[in-house]
Amino acid sequence: MTSAPTPDMTPAEAESVYFNNYPPPKSLPKHEALARAFVDYHVQANRRLVLVTSGGTTVPLENQTVRFIDNFSAGTRGAVSAEYFLQQGYAVIFLHRQFSLLPYSRHYSHSTNCFLDFMDEEPVPDVEGASESDHRPIVVRSEYQDQMRDVLRKYRYAKRNNLLLLLPFTTISEYLFELRSLAQLMRPLGSNALFYLAAAVSDFFIPSDRMSEHKIQSSELPEHLSQGQATDGSDIYTGGLEAQQPSRSKRLVIDLDPVPKFLHRLVDGWAPDGSMVVSFKLETDPNLLVYKAQTALRRYAHHLVIGNLLTTRKWEVVFVTPDAPHERWIRVPKSRRSKSISGSEAQVGLAEAKRAGDSASGETSGGQQGEKTTSEGVEIESLIIPELVLLHSNMIAKHSPQ
Ligand code: PAZ
Numbered sequence: 001m002t003s004a005p006t007p008d009m010t011p012a013e014a015e016s017v018y019f020n021n022y023p024p025p026k027s028l029p030k031h032e033a034l035a036r037a038f039v040d041y042h043v044q045a046n047r048r049l050v051l052v053t054s055g056g057t058t059v060p061l062e063n064q065t066v067r068f069i070d071n072f073s074a075g076t077r078g079a080v081s082a083e084y085f086l087q088q089g090y091a092v093i094f095l096h097r098q099f100s101l102l103p104y105s106r107h108y109s110h111s112t113n114c115f116l117d118f119m120d121e122e123p124v125p126d127v128e129g130a131s132e133s134d135h136r137p138i139v140v141r142s143e144y145q146d147q148m149r150d151v152l153r154k155y156r157y158a159k160r161n162n163l164l165l166l167l168p169f170t171t172i173s174e175y176l177f178e179l180r181s182l183a184q185l186m187r188p189l190g191s192n193a194l195f196y197l198a199a200a201v202s203d204f205f206i207p208s209d210r211m212s213e214h215k216i217q218s219s220e221l222p223e224h225l226s227q228g229q230a231t232d233g234s235d236i237y238t239g240g241l242e243a244q245q246p247s248r249s250k251r252l253v254i255d256l257d258p259v260p261k262f263l264h265r266l267v268d269g270w271a272p273d274g275s276m277v278v279s280f281k282l283e284t285d286p287n288l289l290v291y292k293a294q295t296a297l298r299r300y301a302h303h304l305v306i307g308n309l310l311t312t313r314k315w316e317v318v319f320v321t322p323d324a325p326h327e328r329w330i331r332v333p334k335s336r337r338s339k340s341i342s343g344s345e346a347q348v349g350l351a352e353a354k355r356a357g358d359s360a361s362g363e364t365s366g367g368q369q370g371e372k373t374t375s376e377g378v379e380i381e382s383l384i385i386p387e388l389v390l391l392h393s394n395m396i397a398k399h400s401p402q
Contacts, residue, residue, distance in 0.1 A: 004207035004257045011264040018176070018260055021208045025174040028181060031167050035093060035185050038165045042091045048192045048392070050090045051182055053199035054078020055097025057172040061206065061254065066215045068171075069254075073200035075100030077280070077313070077381065081196060082164070083154070084385035090194070091163045095178055097199070098168035104155040107147075118144045172202045176262060183270035191274035191399040194392050195266065198280050204256035218250055263300040274399040276392050277302035281320075284310045286351035290327060293320040304391065306384070309351055311344040314380060318351070319387065327355075330383050338377030 004021070005014030042049045055075035058068040079101040082092045086103070094103060101109060108115035121136040140148050158164040167182075169175045186193045267277050281296055283289040286309060293307035297320055307318040315338075316331040329352055332338075337345065 004209075005260040007258075009260075011261070011268070014260040015180075015262070015265050015269075019180070022173045022177070024177050025169070027168075027174075028177055031178060032181050032185065034165060035167070035182055038091070038093065038162070039185055039188060041162055043188045043192075046192070048090045048194065048396075049093065049186065049189055050082075050085050050194040050196050051093045051095060051186065052078050052082045052085065052196045053095045053175070053179065053201075054082075055100030056200045057097065057175045057202045058170055059172055059202045059205050059256070060211070062212045062215055064214055065171075069202070069204075071200050071202065072310075073097070073100070075102075076106070078196075078198045079103050079106040080379050080381040081198060081385060084379075084381050085196075086154070086158050086163055088385060088389050090389075091165075092158075093165045093167065093182060095167050095169065095175070095182065095199070098170050102166065103164065104151055104158075107151050118148060172205050172259060175199065175201060176259075179262070179266065180270055183266055183272075186275070187272040189275065190272050191276075191396045193272045193275035194388075195271060195275065195277045196388075197263075197278065200282065201259070203259055205259050206254070207257055210255070216252060218252070220250075261300070263296075263302065267300050267302045274395070276304075276395050278304045278306060278388065281305050281307045282310060282313070283307070283351075286347065286354050289351040290318060290320065290355055293318065294327075297322060303395065304388070307351075309347060311342070312348045312350075314338055314340050314343055315345070316348050317380060317384060321391075330380065330387065332378045332380050332383065336378040338379075 005017045009017065039049065055078065056071040056073035058070050061067045061069070075096055078094065078096060082094050082103040085092050096102065107113065108118060118140055119138050120141045122139045124132055124136070167178060169178050183195070263279060271277060279296060279302060281289070281293040283292055289307045289309055293305040297305045303321070305320045307320055316329060319328045319330065320326065331348065
């Protein structure tokens, strides 16, 4: 029995091969119990519920993992979007990479926004006899009071009303197990369910039968200690061995298989009938973005692909839909864009212009409802989520009995 799905398999066959070859994550039963109760609660309330996936997945190189492959995603898109969904009255299951950004706390967990910078010791009262004490209360600095109160109130509201369920994952296989279970548990929600797949999921992995149990050694071991590691000076696997290097240190040759495309199974099997499925497509080449988003939409036959470029993702996205207008750009107006060290404003509009054969203004913007300016500028998610909620409402209306 092969341990990795092959391209000639149907999506259902690929599913069973993949899931039969990996143990489910240890936390899965606990997450399932929490999710089941959460879904039931919101089904009773006839509330819409969105599963937001967020952050990157790791690809371990060893079973007892010391080394892994990772990607850039910090989870900003997912964490910010979750807040705007909550603002729109949705309940949110936030399936996120462990230690990536979380809704609300993300305002204080950036390295540039360290929470300690928001605090102070209460000043010594300006009265006679008052003295410096070792036990002065810690307070939020006056200039941050309003912003922090706002965030705190929203966070507490979400907690008090059981509107936010945080579920972490780390590896690609944990992510896939969790996604499958959650989608199946969401079935009672019917068209009230929305899938917002913003996580940056690895496209490649190492099948279990090629995975080293222990830490891969970079130098030779005596034969009696080698336990299956190459001892003859050849490079270390995870795939075919390459040309020998006559040296005591080894090259590591990593041979990755493609991760089966489970979006098929989500749309066709796991997700509730009538639910809405939104995926993201990230590219770096402006020439490819819309083409790749359209291809994904055709291939998986879901409802919306949100395309974004690595360098402009905080200021513009494109909605690619099966229905007209098929391609719609949402942009933060130029004067209200946040500053971003890694971003490149010069590239805003490029992916659209490349297709239209002209220069895009870079000034257009999506619907303004729900838009919110922070000290860091308008968050594009404040434009994306209200647009998406409208599309979801249309789908729900189509599915409700006349
Ligand atoms: O997490 P982040 O805010 O740093 O990045 C968000 C993103 C670019 C990962 C997301 O918007 C996205 O495009 N996710 C899908 C990536 C892909 O699989 O193509």
